[in-house]
Amino acid sequence: MAEAHRIPVVTLRQQLRNIFVAWGMAEAIIRPTVDVMSETDLRGIDSHGIGMMPMYAEMRRQGRITMRPDIKVVRETPVTALIDGDGSLGHAPATMAMNLAIGKAKAAGLAAVTVRRSRHFGAAGSYALMAAREGLIGLASTNAGSKAIVPTRAREPVFGTNPIAFAAPTKTNKPFVIDMATSTVAVGKVKLAVYNNQPLPEGWVVDPAGSGVRNAPDAFDGFGRLAEGYGITPLGGLAALSSHKGYGLAAMVEILCSMVPGTPFIGALDDSSEHHTGHFFLALDPIAFREEGEFESELDAMIDHLRGLSPHDPALPVLVPGDPEDLAHADRLVNGVPIPDMLMQAMANVCREANVEFLLNGSA
Amino acid sequence: MAEAHRIPVVTLRQQLRNIFVAWGMAEAIIRPTVDVMSETDLRGIDSHGIGMMPMYAEMRRQGRITMRPDIKVVRETPVTALIDGDGSLGHAPATMAMNLAIGKAKAAGLAAVTVRRSRHFGAAGSYALMAAREGLIGLASTNAGSKAIVPTRAREPVFGTNPIAFAAPTKTNKPFVIDMATSTVAVGKVKLAVYNNQPLPEGWVVDPAGSGVRNAPDAFDGFGRLAEGYGITPLGGLAALSSHKGYGLAAMVEILCSMVPGTPFIGALDDSSEHHTGHFFLALDPIAFREEGEFESELDAMIDHLRGLSPHDPALPVLVPGDPEDLAHADRLVNGVPIPDMLMQAMANVCREANVEFLLNGSA
Numbered sequence: 001m002a003e004a005h006r007i008p009v010v011t012l013r014q015q016l017r018n019i020f021v022a023w024g025m026a027e028a029i030i031r032p033t034v035d036v037m038s039e040t041d042l043r044g045i046d047s048h049g050i051g052m053m054p055m056y057a058e059m060r061r062q063g064r065i066t067m068r069p070d071i072k073v074v075r076e077t078p079v080t081a082l083i084d085g086d087g088s089l090g091h092a093p094a095t096m097a098m099n100l101a102i103g104k105a106k107a108a109g110l111a112a113v114t115v116r117r118s119r120h121f122g123a124a125g126s127y128a129l130m131a132a133r134e135g136l137i138g139l140a141s142t143n144a145g146s147k148a149i150v151p152t153r154a155r156e157p158v159f160g161t162n163p164i165a166f167a168a169p170t171k172t173n174k175p176f177v178i179d180m181a182t183s184t185v186a187v188g189k190v191k192l193a194v195y196n197n198q199p200l201p202e203g204w205v206v207d208p209a210g211s212g213v214r215n216a217p218d219a220f221d222g223f224g225r226l227a228e229g230y231g232i233t234p235l236g237g238l239a240a241l242s243s244h245k246g247y248g249l250a251a252m253v254e255i256l257c258s259m260v261p262g263t264p265f266i267g268a269l270d271d272s273s274e275h276h277t278g279h280f281f282l283a284l285d286p287i288a289f290r291e292e293g294e295f296e297s298e299l300d301a302m303i304d305h306l307r308g309l310s311p312h313d314p315a316l317p318v319l320v321p322g323d324p325e326d327l328a329h330a331d332r333l334v335n336g337v338p339i340p341d342m343l344m345q346a347m348a349n350v351c352r353e354a355n356v357e358f359l360l361n362g363s364a
Numbered sequence: 365m366a367e368a369h370r371i372p373v374v375t376l377r378q379q380l381r382n383i384f385v386a387w388g389m390a391e392a393i394i395r396p397t398v399d400v401m402s403e404t405d406l407r408g409i410d411s412h413g414i415g416m417m418p419m420y421a422e423m424r425r426q427g428r429i430t431m432r433p434d435i436k437v438v439r440e441t442p443v444t445a446l447i448d449g450d451g452s453l454g455h456a457p458a459t460m461a462m463n464l465a466i467g468k469a470k471a472a473g474l475a476a477v478t479v480r481r482s483r484h485f486g487a488a489g490s491y492a493l494m495a496a497r498e499g500l501i502g503l504a505s506t507n508a509g510s511k512a513i514v515p516t517r518a519r520e521p522v523f524g525t526n527p528i529a530f531a532a533p534t535k536t537n538k539p540f541v542i543d544m545a546t547s548t549v550a551v552g553k554v555k556l557a558v559y560n561n562q563p564l565p566e567g568w569v570v571d572p573a574g575s576g577v578r579n580a581p582d583a584f585d586g587f588g589r590l591a592e593g594y595g596i597t598p599l600g601g602l603a604a605l606s607s608h609k610g611y612g613l614a615a616m617v618e619i620l621c622s623m624v625p626g627t628p629f630i631g632a633l634d635d636s637s638e639h640h641t642g643h644f645f646l647a648l649d650p651i652a653f654r655e656e657g658e659f660e661s662e663l664d665a666m667i668d669h670l671r672g673l674s675p676h677d678p679a680l681p682v683l684v685p686g687d688p689e690d691l692a693h694a695d696r697l698v699n700g701v702p703i704p705d706m707l708m709q710a711m712a713n714v715c716r717e718a719n720v721e722f723l724l725n726g727s728a
Contacts, residue, residue, distance in 0.1 A: 079443050079472055110476050251670070255530075260659065298629065321611070
């Protein structure tokens with residue numbers, strides 16, 4: 001059927017936990033990992049929650065995830081810190097880093113914490129939102145672990161999809177949050193198009209001649225042939241529409257997450273090289289600049305204004321960043337997280353390999 | 365003639381200075397303003413240097429520039445500060461703010477300084493580069509003063525072109541720098557297309573029906589009829605190519621430059637409302653995270669790698685952010701700054717109104 005299975009979030013969380021336990025992951029790592037992943041699925045960011053498990057299972061087979069890591073602060077000032085992730089999946093060191101930034105920003109007004117020697121951390125927005133829920137502005141970024149973005153004019157991908165997430169606190173609305181790959185789209189969206197048997201819009205993926213690829217399986221297959229020149233466009237899409245800006249943003253993220261914490265620039269590595277991922281987090285307290293509550297009420301006014309704008313098409317109202325995720329969250333908390341057939345099969349395989357019970361088909 | 369006049373930078377600086385003196389601007393304001401504007405012209409950012417003078421002259425006629433402002437720090441911690449610009453042209457308070465951020469970041473590792481009650485500050489990259497030249501990572505942003513960007517799905521412009529600039533220090537290369545409007549293009553580029561009699565690429569400017577405008581004078585004329593629904597697209601251009609990301613970035617800049625320092629959100633004001641502009645600056649010292657020199661040498665390696673990539677077209681080599689500006693700077697320092705005919709005429713008018721000698725035609 002085209003309709004995906006709907007899985008209650010408690011079942012999804014239990015499934016993730018059981019797999020991580022079977023993998024020998026330390027309890028202190030499992031907790032934040034399951035929290036971040038299941039929240040990501042509730043918020044509708046299907047490409048970065050449980051949809052990542054087949055890739056994590058592959059990384060585990062390759063011995064690329066430290067299951068009982070020694071995550072620690074290796075350099076620290078009152079407003080900065082560098083954390084070593086010891087090869088852990090990124091969710092735990094990233095959670096620790098943003099919590100550290102939040103604590104420092106509450107004391108000093110501003111803080112930046114970076115992470116080196118980490119792995120994929122899920123959706124960047126999860127960490128930016130942690131700050132907003134504590135009344136702070138939050139910024140989160142990572143140099144995604146595999147080459148995807150083809151710089152303007154170039155014939156090969158160099159950067160990961162290098163996301164930028166930003167969140168800010170409100171009073172009457174949900175927090176403002178953006179969470180965006182600096183590519184036109186995330187690789188995960190192409191994978192979902194394959195799962196859902198949909199064509200791609202022109203300008204998402206380029207071939208070695210610099211032309212667009214519309215067929216999703218061809219495009220996804222191209223990600224296995226990056227050396228030939230396949231890849232994703234930077235935000236902007238085409239040069240005439242300023243793809244050099246998306247390219248510049250991707251490079252900015254690489255600088256913040258590679259050169260600042262000290263993780264390799266993946267563009268210069270060959271595809272088989274083992275390498276870690278870096279993260280960058282910033283927290284800023286509005287109270288350093290404004291009187292109590294002024295920032296939040298003015299942001300609420302902006303959000304209300306945006307939501308009230310006249311749309312071109314009355315059937316497509318103007319959205320505020322974060323709206324689609326908040327709608328998904330409200331729906332999925334009640335009706336469960338949709339899991340497409342191909343992901344169900346992939347998860348069944350992950351469970352079989354880990355020797356844990358497959359829980360997701362119980363509510364199909 | 366199609367070929368623009370070439371004006372030596374010393375002449376351009378003298379022309380700007382003479383006009384500002386005639387306007388009664390304080391000497392302490394003139395110096396940073398002329399420095400930032402002339403450097404912007406040398407770096408080839410024609411839309412944000414002397415090309416702004418006709419608009420500044422119009423703002424002056426309207427009494428919207430404080431010529432002898434009392435610019436001061438109104439709130440301060442070791443890592444943050446809020447500056448009141450007292451209605452000055454933005455270049456002076458912005459220069460003061462970034463210098464303050466640089467000093468604090470050298471002492472503490474990290475600093476953020478914001479400015480309220482300011483005006484147009486020229487090119488954001490000028491301030492990010494100040495940090496990079498001092499060995500720091502710099503970020504600069506402003507909520508540009510007139511509505512231009514139409515949010516995805518909406519029928520009216522809400523945000524200015526809200527630029528993001530980011531610069532980082534190097535050893536062997538020029539500093540890395542991006543300086544980008546969060547629109548597909550800057551309003552100034554449409555104005556230059558009018559000056560240069562060129563058509564617009566599809567997707568830069570939308571009309572009230574949401575369709576693209578190709579004719580540059582029509583598009584520029586549309587900026588005078590914003591209430592009808594003309595405006596510039598967010599980075600991405602069309603919804604299918606993720607214009608919601610450019611919209612999100614424009615909103616992020618508005619939050620940092622409006623709600624954080626405390627300046628009005630222009631989207632909610634009618635077009636005749638008097639309002640100020642805000643700025644946001646961040647400086648970060650890599651030494652807080654790395655050993656001396658590691659950051660710079662790894663960034664140099666990334667820049668060298670990018671510049672060495674194979675291009676789709678050998679006639680169009682892969683560029684590194686900042687390359688076009690560095691090439692323009694090398695050329696213009698020797699050969700002068702090109703000034704199109706229409707700008708020459710506009711500057712002649714500005715000089716006539718200010719009762720100062722028109723110097724730019726001396727080398728035409």
